[in-house]
Structures are given as C-alpha cells and as structure tokens.
Amino acid sequence: MAYDSHATRARILEAAYREFAAYGLAGARIDRIAANAKANKRAIYEYFGKKEDLFDQVVTERLELSVQAVSASWDDLPQLTVDVFDYYASDPDRMRLTLWRQLERPAPVEREVDHYRESLEAMAEGGGDRAITDADLYAVIWAIHHVRVLTPLALQLADSGAPWSKERWQQVRDAALTSVSRIVREQSSAS
Structure with missing residues (x-):
C-alpha cells in the first residue's frame, strides 16, 4: 500500500480540529492528535511546524470550509x-x-x-x-x-x-x- 501524504495531512487536520476544539491550544496534545490521526508526531511537525502553526492552519481551513458551506x-x-x-x-x-x-x-x-x-x-x-x-x-x-x-x-x-x-x-x-x-x-x- 502506497503512502498517501494528502490523506495523512487531511487526517491530521481533522484530528487537530477535534483536539483543539476539545482542549484549546494550551490543552491540546500533539501525541493525541498523532494517535487520533493514525500518524506519527514527526509527520505533524513536518507538515505544519509547531503546535501554534497547526492551530492557525486548522482555523484557516475551518474558515474556508465555512465560506464554502x-x-x-x-x-x-x-x-x-x-x-x-x-x-x-x-x-x-x-x-x-x-x-x-x-x-x-x-x-x-x-x-x-x-x-x-x-x-x-x-x-x-x-x-x-x-x-x-x-x-x-x-x-x-x-x-x-x-x-x-x-x-x-x-x-x-x-x-x-x-x-x-x-x-x-x-x-x-x-x-x-x-x-x-x-x-x-x-x-x-x-x-
């Protein structure tokens, strides 16, 4: 089975969305995001950088989805x-x-x-x-x-x-x- 970086990125964003919604930026844990996304922590940092950058990406993605919806x-x-x-x-x-x-x-x-x-x-x-x-x-x-x-x-x-x-x-x-x-x-x- 080939690695699908787009699918991994999408799973990370969804897991991060749920994590940030539940715990906020301060309470969110990269370990939980990785586990829920079925990804490793390294992939999160490679795709998004630090936790604050991931949070900003989630906010931006959700804004774009709301504009479309x-x-x-x-x-x-x-x-x-x-x-x-x-x-x-x-x-x-x-x-x-x-x-x-x-x-x-x-x-x-x-x-x-x-x-x-x-x-x-x-x-x-x-x-x-x-x-x-x-x-x-x-x-x-x-x-x-x-x-x-x-x-x-x-x-x-x-x-x-x-x-x-x-x-x-x-x-x-x-x-x-x-x-x-x-x-x-x-x-x-x-x-």
Whole structure:
C-alpha cells in the first residue's frame, strides 16, 4: 500500500480540529492528535511546524470550509444570520474552536483578515446606505448568529430548568432571524 501524504495531512487536520476544539491550544496534545490521526508526531511537525502553526492552519481551513458551506449572500443579512447559526449548530466543535480562538490566539492569520475585508466589501455592495457602519453591523450580526455559543447554561437553566431542547434552540434561531431583520429594516429606514 502506497503512502498517501494528502490523506495523512487531511487526517491530521481533522484530528487537530477535534483536539483543539476539545482542549484549546494550551490543552491540546500533539501525541493525541498523532494517535487520533493514525500518524506519527514527526509527520505533524513536518507538515505544519509547531503546535501554534497547526492551530492557525486548522482555523484557516475551518474558515474556508465555512465560506464554502454558508451560501447566503450579503444582500440578505437575516438569511445569512440563520445560515451561519445553523452551520455552527450542526457541529458543536465549530463553536468551541471559535471560542478557543478568541481566548487563546486572538491575533488573526492573514486569511481571516482577507475574509472579513471581502465580507465588508460585499456588505457595502449589497447594503446601500446605513445609519451605522458595515463593520459595526457585521459585529452585531456576528454576535447574534453566535448566540448559541454565547448563551450561558445558567440562563438556560433559569429559563426552563434544563439545558435548552432542540425546539427551544429553534425559537432562539427564529429570534435571531427576527432581530437581524429588524436591525436591517431600521438601518435602511434611518438612512
């Protein structure tokens, strides 16, 4: 059986994604990544360099996958919000990686800056005049569509006595859609 470096690299990235999502950068272990990827540690260091570089590669890869997976356009910000909400809800590790990223390695990699720059340009093309800047609007929408990751368990328990059910999260998703629809409508009428 021939050695497939592309397959090995893909297994390492997947194992690293799961490891970083579970433990963060500081808690992640290259030994566990290697074992879960069925690769040796040397291959990880050869392909990616140090652990921080591997983390950055995972973040970049996941950003690229999210751009491909979320097809809504910037001219329909409410739909984009629920599409991103659904995307993150479909794999809790995406949410955890996002939080670890913000906490442990907030300095962006170049592709992230490019992504946000492209997003702001697309917003400007599709959105017309607004009472607030596109960057401010995007920041607010970003927080709203990450509500699932940002909602404390204590709030869920105070609300219903238990972690929120799938049906309750659907209500939150609907609230996110309604909120962004109102924001967009009010911004359009204020300009």
